Structures are given as C-alpha cells and as structure tokens.
Amino acid sequence: MKIAILTIGDELLNGDLADTNTAAIAQILAENSLPVREATTIGDREEDIVATLQRLARAHDVVIATGGLGPTEDDRTAKATARAFERSLSLNDKALMQIKARFSAHQREMHPRNEKQALMPSRSTVIANQNGTAPGFHLQSNQADLYCLPGVPHEMLAMLEEYVIPSLLNRFPNPPLQCQRVITVFGLSEPDVESRINRNGLPEGVELAFNVEFPMVKVKLRSSGETAQRLADRAELAVRKALGDHVVGIDNDTLAGTTARLLSTAGITLALAESCTGGLIAKLLTDQPGSSTFLERSVVTYANSAKTNCLNVSQELLDHHGAVSAECAEAMAKGVHAAAHTDISLAVTGIAGPAGGTGDKPVGTVYLAMISPGKERVERFNFSGNRDQVRLRTACTALDWLRRLAMSRLSGEEWES
Amino acid sequence: MKIAILTIGDELLNGDLADTNTAAIAQILAENSLPVREATTIGDREEDIVATLQRLARAHDVVIATGGLGPTEDDRTAKATARAFERSLSLNDKALMQIKARFSAHQREMHPRNEKQALMPSRSTVIANQNGTAPGFHLQSNQADLYCLPGVPHEMLAMLEEYVIPSLLNRFPNPPLQCQRVITVFGLSEPDVESRINRNGLPEGVELAFNVEFPMVKVKLRSSGETAQRLADRAELAVRKALGDHVVGIDNDTLAGTTARLLSTAGITLALAESCTGGLIAKLLTDQPGSSTFLERSVVTYANSAKTNCLNVSQELLDHHGAVSAECAEAMAKGVHAAAHTDISLAVTGIAGPAGGTGDKPVGTVYLAMISPGKERVERFNFSGNRDQVRLRTACTALDWLRRLAMSRLSGEEWES
Numbered sequence: 055m056k057i058a059i060l061t062i063g064d065e066l067l068n069g070d071l072a073d074t075n076t077a078a079i080a081q082i083l084a085e086n087s088l089p090v091r092e093a094t095t096i097g098d099r100e101e102d103i104v105a106t107l108q109r110l111a112r113a114h115d116v117v118i119a120t121g122g123l124g125p126t127e128d129d130r131t132a133k134a135t136a137r138a139f140e141r142s143l144s145l146n147d148k149a150l151m152q153i154k155a156r157f158s159a160h161q162r163e164m165h166p167r168n169e170k171q172a173l174m175p176s177r178s179t180v181i182a183n184q185n186g187t188a189p190g191f192h193l194q195s196n197q198a199d200l201y202c203l204p205g206v207p208h209e210m211l212a213m214l215e216e217y218v219i220p221s222l223l224n225r226f227p228n229p230p231l232q233c234q235r236v237i238t239v240f241g242l243s244e245p246d247v248e249s250r251i252n253r254n255g256l257p258e259g260v261e262l263a264f265n266v267e268f269p270m271v272k273v274k275l276r277s278s279g280e281t282a283q284r285l286a287d288r289a290e291l292a293v294r295k296a297l298g299d300h301v302v303g304i305d306n307d308t309l310a311g312t313t314a315r316l317l318s319t320a321g322i323t324l325a326l327a328e329s330c331t332g333g334l335i336a337k338l339l340t341d342q343p344g345s346s347t348f349l350e351r352s353v354v355t356y357a358n359s360a361k362t363n364c365l366n367v368s369q370e371l372l373d374h375h376g377a378v379s380a381e382c383a384e385a386m387a388k389g390v391h392a393a394a395h396t397d398i399s400l401a402v403t404g405i406a407g408p409a410g411g412t413g414d415k416p417v418g419t420v421y422l423a424m425i426s427p428g429k430e431r432v433e434r435f436n437f438s439g440n441r442d443q444v445r446l447r448t449a450c451t452a453l454d455w456l457r458r459l460a461m462s463r464l465s466g467e468e469w470e471s
Numbered sequence: 472m473k474i475a476i477l478t479i480g481d482e483l484l485n486g487d488l489a490d491t492n493t494a495a496i497a498q499i500l501a502e503n504s505l506p507v508r509e510a511t512t513i514g515d516r517e518e519d520i521v522a523t524l525q526r527l528a529r530a531h532d533v534v535i536a537t538g539g540l541g542p543t544e545d546d547r548t549a550k551a552t553a554r555a556f557e558r559s560l561s562l563n564d565k566a567l568m569q570i571k572a573r574f575s576a577h578q579r580e581m582h583p584r585n586e587k588q589a590l591m592p593s594r595s596t597v598i599a600n601q602n603g604t605a606p607g608f609h610l611q612s613n614q615a616d617l618y619c620l621p622g623v624p625h626e627m628l629a630m631l632e633e634y635v636i637p638s639l640l641n642r643f644p645n646p647p648l649q650c651q652r653v654i655t656v657f658g659l660s661e662p663d664v665e666s667r668i669n670r671n672g673l674p675e676g677v678e679l680a681f682n683v684e685f686p687m688v689k690v691k692l693r694s695s696g697e698t699a700q701r702l703a704d705r706a707e708l709a710v711r712k713a714l715g716d717h718v719v720g721i722d723n724d725t726l727a728g729t730t731a732r733l734l735s736t737a738g739i740t741l742a743l744a745e746s747c748t749g750g751l752i753a754k755l756l757t758d759q760p761g762s763s764t765f766l767e768r769s770v771v772t773y774a775n776s777a778k779t780n781c782l783n784v785s786q787e788l789l790d791h792h793g794a795v796s797a798e799c800a801e802a803m804a805k806g807v808h809a810a811a812h813t814d815i816s817l818a819v820t821g822i823a824g825p826a827g828g829t830g831d832k833p834v835g836t837v838y839l840a841m842i843s844p845g846k847e848r849v850e851r852f853n854f855s856g857n858r859d860q861v862r863l864r865t866a867c868t869a870l871d872w873l874r875r876l877a878m879s880r881l882s883g884e885e886w887e888s
Contacts, residue, residue, distance in 0.1 A: 067507040069498030070680050070691060081486030090484040095510040245542050245582040264543050265482055332757025333750030336771045340749025343825050343858060351777035353770055354753045360768035393780060408760050438577045441760060
C-alpha cells in the first residue's frame with residue numbers, strides 16, 4: 055500500500071508557517087502500521103494542485119490532502135480536485151447542512167462566503183468537521199482514494215482519527231504487523247555506534263537505521279510479520295549488548311527523563327553548582343515532573359563573586375587556578391555539598407564561548423566535579439562546537455554521570471549506603 | 472525561476488522526526504526574494520530518490536536537497552544523484568581533505584567509514600561544511616542546478632547561507648525587490664494583535680500575516696517594488712505604534728536576546744532566585760554570549776531547605792504562607808539581593824504542574840517579585856497550559872519585566888541612579 059500526504063498553501067512555502075501537518079499525520083499513520091511513501095507541499099495555484107493530485111494518484115493508492123478548503127478565494131482544493139478527477143463541482147447538501155448547523159450552534163448567521171465550502175466534486179463523501187466550518191471530503195477514483203481535509207491542525211487531526219484512519223483500516227484490514235524500537239545512545243559517535251552494532255550482529259529481518267539528534271545518536275530497529283515484537287526484543291538485546299551503558303533510553307525516554315527517574319527511584323538527593331551551563335542542567339532535570347523529590351538546589355554562579363559568596367570558593371584559588379580549572383570545579387562541588395547536605399553534589403565550570411578561550415584552555419574546555427559518599431571525581435573535557443553545543447554537551451555529560459551513579463547505586467555496585 | 476526543496480529520510484515519513492528544514496529553507500529564500508514552488512519529502516529508498524530528483528529537475532530550475540549524506544549505509548543521496556544525472560560516483564579529493572581536516576582539528580582519527588562521505592557525482596562542486604563531517608555538493612545539469620546538503624539543521628543552514636544563497640543570487644541577479652520585516656510581540660493574544668493593527672492601518676501595498684510561536688505572536692510585513700524598504704519601515708512604525716512596548720524584537724531578535732542586550736547596555740547587574748522555572752530564566756539569559764557582564768548568579772531553590780538556607784526565607788513564612796505565595800517570592804528576591812548586592816534581583820515561585828495544584832492555587836499559579844533601587848514589585852499570575860507552557864510563560868514574563876526595567880533605565884524614566 056502506497057500512501058502520499060499533500061499539504062497545500064502558499065504560507066507553507068513562503069516562510070510564514072512551518073508545515074506541522076505532515077509530521078502529525080505520519081505519526082498517526084505509523085501508529086496504525088500505515089506507511090507513508092511521499093509527502094509534498096505546494097502553493098495555492100490551481101494548476102499546481104491539479105497536476106500534483108494527478109501525479110500522486112497515479113503513483114499511490116491513497117492521497118491524504120490538507121489545506122485549501124476555506125471560504126476565501128485562494129482556497130482552491132475542491133475545484134482543483136474536481137478538475138483533476140474530471141468530476142463536476144456541485145453544492146453538496148449534506149455539507150451545507152453541516153456548515154449551517156455549526157453557525158447556528160454558535161448563535162451566528164452563516165456568512166454567504168461560507169456556502170462555497172459546500173462545493174465538492176460530485177460523488178464524494180462528506181467528512182464531518184466537529185471543530186470548524188470546513189467539511190472535508192473523500193473521493194474514490196479507480197486510481198486512488200483521496201481524502202481532503204482542512205489545514206487547521208486540530209480540525210484536521212480530529213477528522214483523520216474519526217474518519218480517515220477507520221476508512222483506511224477498513225480498506226486495508228490486515229496491515230503488516232510492525233514493530234519499531236528507538237534506542238537513544240550518548241557518548242559514542244554515529245560511526246562508532248554503527249560499527250559496534252555490526253560487529254555484534256542483529257537477528258535476520260530487522261531493519262536498522264541511525265540518526266543524530268545532537269548530542270545523541272538514535273538507533274532505530276524495525277521488524278515486521280508475525281514475530282515482529284519478538285524480533286524487536288531480540289534486536290534490542292543485541293544492541294544493548296553492543297553498546298552497553300551508552301544506552302540512555304528506549305523509545306520516548308530522554309537522557310534527562312531517565313536520569314530523573316533513576317535518581318528518584320534510588321532515593322538520591324542532589325545539589326548542583328553550574329557556571330558555564332548557566333542553569334541548563336537544572337532546567338533539563340526540572341522539565342521532568344516530580345523532580346522536586348531529588349533536586350534540592352542548583353546554584354548558578356556565573357560571576358566569580360557568586361562562586362566565593364555562595365560556594366565558598368576562595369579568592370586565592372580563583373587567582374591561582376582561574377575559575378575554569380579542576381580546582382575550582384572541585385571547590386564548587388564541595389561548597390554546594392557543604393551547604394545543601396545532599397547525597398550527591400555536582401559542579402561544572404568551563405568556557406562555552408564564543409569569547410574567553412586561551413591557548414591552554416580553548417573554547418570548549420570544561421571541568422566536571424562530583425562528590426558522592428566516599429568518592430570524588432573531577433575530569434577535564436575538550437568539547438567541540440559552538441556555544442549552544444558546548445553547553446548542551448556539558449549538561450548531557452553531567453546528566454550521564456548522575457545516571458551512571460544512580461544505576462550503580464540501584465544495582466548495589468560501588469556505593470553502599 | 473522555479474525552486475524545489477527535497478528533504479530525504481525515512482525518519483521524516485515514519486513519524487519519528489518532524490521536517491523543520493523545509494520551513495527554515497523557505498524562510499531564508501523568502502528573505503532573499505527567492506520563491507519556492509514545491510517541497511517534497513521522501514524516504515531513503517534509492518529508487519525513490521532517483522525518480523524524485525529526475526522529476527524535480529525536469530520541472531524546476533533549482534533543487535535544494537537535504538539529508539542522506541551521512542556515513543552510514545542508509546545514506547544514499549550521493550549515489551542516487553549520480554544515477555539520476557548519469558554521472559559516475561567517485562572519491563572527491565577536496566571533500567576527503569575537508570573531512571580529514573575536520574577530524575584532525577578535533578584531535579581525532581577519521582573513521583574509515585567517513586570516507587564514504589567524500590564519494591560524490593563527478594563534476595560536482597564541493598560545498599564545505601564547517602560544522603560537521605558531511606560536505607555537500609553542487610551539481611549543474613542542463614535541466615537544473617542541484618544543491619545537496621546534509622540533513623542536520625544547523626550544518627545545513629550554515630551551508631545554505633554561505634554557499635547556496637550567494638550562488639542563487641549570482642545566477643538570478645535581479646530578483647524582484649522585496650522586503651520582509653518580522654515583529655515579535657509578547658503579552659498580547661493573536662486576535663488582540665490583529666485588531667490593534669487593523670484599527671491603526673498599514674500603508675497600502677504591505678501584506679500582513681500573523682503566527683503564534685508560543686508564547687510569542689509574530690507579525691510579518693511584506694512589501695515589494697522600488698519602495699519596498701521604505702514601505703516596510705513605515706509599516707513597522709505603524710505596528711510599533713499599535714502595539715507599543717509589547718514589541719520585544721525585530722527580525723531575528725528574541726526576547727532573551729533583547730533583554731540581555733538592554734541589561735548589558737544599561738550596565739545593570741542581576742541576581743535571580745528561581746523555584747518553578749528551575750533554572751530556565753538563567754538558561755535563556757546565558758544562552759546569550761556576553762551574559763556574564765550582567766548576570767551575577769541564579770539560585771535555583773527547588774526545595775524548601777534551599778529557600779531557607781540559600782535565601783534566608785524563614786521557616787515561619789513557609790509554614791504560614793507556603794512556598795508558592797507573594798510573601799515567599801518577595802522574601803526570595805530580598806534574600807538573593809542581600810547576598811549578591813546586584814542592582815536588581817528577581818524571584819519566581821509557582822506551581823508548574825502536573826501535580827501540586829490546590830483549589831486556591833491551581834496549577835499555573837505563579838508569583839514574581841523584583842527588587843530594584845527604591846522599588847519593589849510583587850505580582851500573582853494564573854497561567855494556563857501544561858508544565859512546559861507554564862514554565863516558559865513564567866520565564867518570558869520575568870524576562871519581560873527585566874526588559875522593561877532596562878528600557879526605562881536607558882530612557883531615563885523612573886530610575887535615576
């Protein structure tokens with residue numbers, strides 16, 4: 055089965071509006087094991103709509119189109135569809151009734167302009183719109199099934215769920231059983247990830263894909279058929295074996311989400327002292343509901359005065375080693391630890407750029423320090439990239455330290471309290 | 472001139488990833504008066520890439536393609552391009568040099584797999600990638616100019632600005648004179664913005680569009696012809712008059728960027744105390760290079776123990792009024808002010824949700840407090856939306872307070888020091 059998505063509107067091509075409909079439709083179709091083969095966006099020219107509809111109908115079994123069903127003159131989808139499929143355009147009584155009912159439900163008179171929205175290609179089925187004035191329609195030709203929906207996302211999505219998906223599942227009652235698993239990896243490059251997985255081997259019949267969502271690498275496993283679920287489980291095991299504790303999440307898990315969950319489960323309390331990340335680590339952790347169970351505070355000591363005053367970092371240390379140094383990171387972690395009395399404290403200091411780099415300590419130089427019961431760890435990193443990337447990689451590295459610590463605590467290794 | 476955008480990748484059609492490249496490219500082309508006629512997304516199948524490249528090249532003068540230039544096996548754009556345009560695929564020495572140089576600049580060995588990224592259709596020009604390992608290429612055929620860029624947005628965008636746009640402007644030296652102005656608005660709803668502007672009127676010949684980028688409203692003004700620039704200037708003035716100090720930025724300015732610039736220019740120093748925003752305000756300010764000139768610290772006091780210990784908020788106050796109260800916000804602002812000795816201190820406390828709401832103080836209840844020379848301000852807000860939206864709106868409101876204070880300082884109103 056070949057499905058195409060067509061989004062229509064000048065505003066999607068002239069920089070005014072980003073098309074979010076394609077991704078939303080693709081996701082819902084994927085959840086129903088309905089694969090999308092192509093997505094196209096065109097403007098409001100009638101000729102372009104006619105030609106594109108004909109092209110897509112020739113090459114696909116199903117075309118889902120959005121946009122161009124409004125009451126204004128530049129809404130031309132119904133007329134273009136009639137031309138593309140050589141049908142007449144006529145007033146659909148059922149559609150007109152729905153439009154009038156919607157206006158009267160809101161105690162308003164129907165604007166004469168809205169009558170245009172009931173003009174549809176002959177022999178199409180009206181798709182009701184519970185959330186707006188533009189009904190959609192379903193046209194079956196010998197080439198393809200065409201579903202035309204309005205462009206307003208929440209109207210379109212409701213009609214997709216209520217009409218289009220059931221209609222597709224009815225037409226294609228036995229979509230292939232499919233299973234997808236997404237594995238998020240931190241601390242390895244994309245080629246590293248790929249070669250480790252290839253060396254270990256996956257079960258036959260599992261498709262593998264990679265992509266980078268900085269600074270993470272995503273590994274995607276896809277299987278189909280009767281044993282799709284079991285194949286995906288086996289493939290996930292193989293990938294976990296190949297990548298070890300670089301795996302930070304499955305499917306929708308994020309590094310911050312996994313870290314927050316583990317800290318919470320392990321009952322570990324945490325205090326942070328952030329310099330170059332400027333609150334980003336705390337922000338990522340507090341994005342997670344329930345983060346108040348483990349995060350006691352984060353002290354964002356951007357200025358040296360804040361480091362001495364909030365964290366008791368001595369002026370001598372700053373004069374002698376500088377604010378970006380292993381000594382300063384360690385002193386910051388100790389300072390926040392002494393004040394907060396949490397199980398763990400973690401501190402970062404570094405040069406995010408663009409200014410501030412030196413020969414010894416170029417932009418991207420970052421020190422992390424962590425104090426946990428009976429243990430201190432301080433490390434220097436040389437991260438590449440721009441300011442945003444250095445900050446994000448620093449924050450993710452800090453989260454990863456916390457994640458690993460919480461894991462070892464939960465598995466009873468290293469840290470017995 | 473007909474321009475098409477082609478985005479390539481299974482992840483764009485299977486619901487994994489929303490395509491943001493098309494909208495970003497369309498916007499930059501629009502800023503350069505270069506119109507887009509069609510945008511298409513296809514998966515990683517080589518046959519589909521070949522057929523789509525041929526189709527787009529037949530119907531357009533220019534094709535800008537992104538994605539599929541990575542080192543892994545499912546990256547097939549270069550090979551498919553060679554097939555589509557009947558060229559051989561060969562190792563491009565210049566591309567290989569750039570890839571090797573990038574690795575050695577980061578003190579890393581090139582992975583053998585990355586050599587694949589230097590395989591390009593013969594007679595193409597390498598497009599350098601300053602931010603990643605995948606070089607792009609420019610292939611000129613008698614049908615169309617094809618620019619192939621990597622899919623990673625920031626890499627792609629830099630290459631678009633540095634190579635593709637100059638190349639297009641060189642090929643089409645006299646695009647119609649056009650001018651676009653984007654005005655970012657905070658603190659008014661979209662219908663409010665629209666009716667205020669309509670009441671005031673714009674000069675003839677200026678097109679107007681709106682869209683919402685939560686929690687901002689963007690107003691877009693477009694004019695063309697000989698006087699495009701002057702028309703846009705006049706329209707901007709009219710919009711500024713209609714919206715007053717709700718205008719927080721022009722074109723690429725963000726609220727955080729504008730606020731940081733104003734604080735820095737006004738020579739104001741700042742200390743923050745954040746509870747429900749969990750570091751987000753500090754994060755947004757320190758995203759801006761040079762934020763160390765004004766931000767002294769932010770104390771993220773997530774737990775009550777942190778509020779008493781870092782900010783001297785009394786246990787009695789917390790017991791009596793609760794951590795989410797005007798009294799607590801004020802005490803937090805005073806506490807950080809007393810410790811940091813900055814010109815301004817600002818504190819936020821609230822309930823971001825999903826849990827924690829009560830009848831009196833539902834989710835979205837937020838208190839802001841600001842102390843500036845000779846002045847104290849405390850206010851309660853009832854924000855709607857989910858956790859992310861409440862946090863973002865709170866942070867933006869805080870930034871807006873700071874922006875307005877810095878403006879009044881710079882214009883000599885209210886605060887003379």
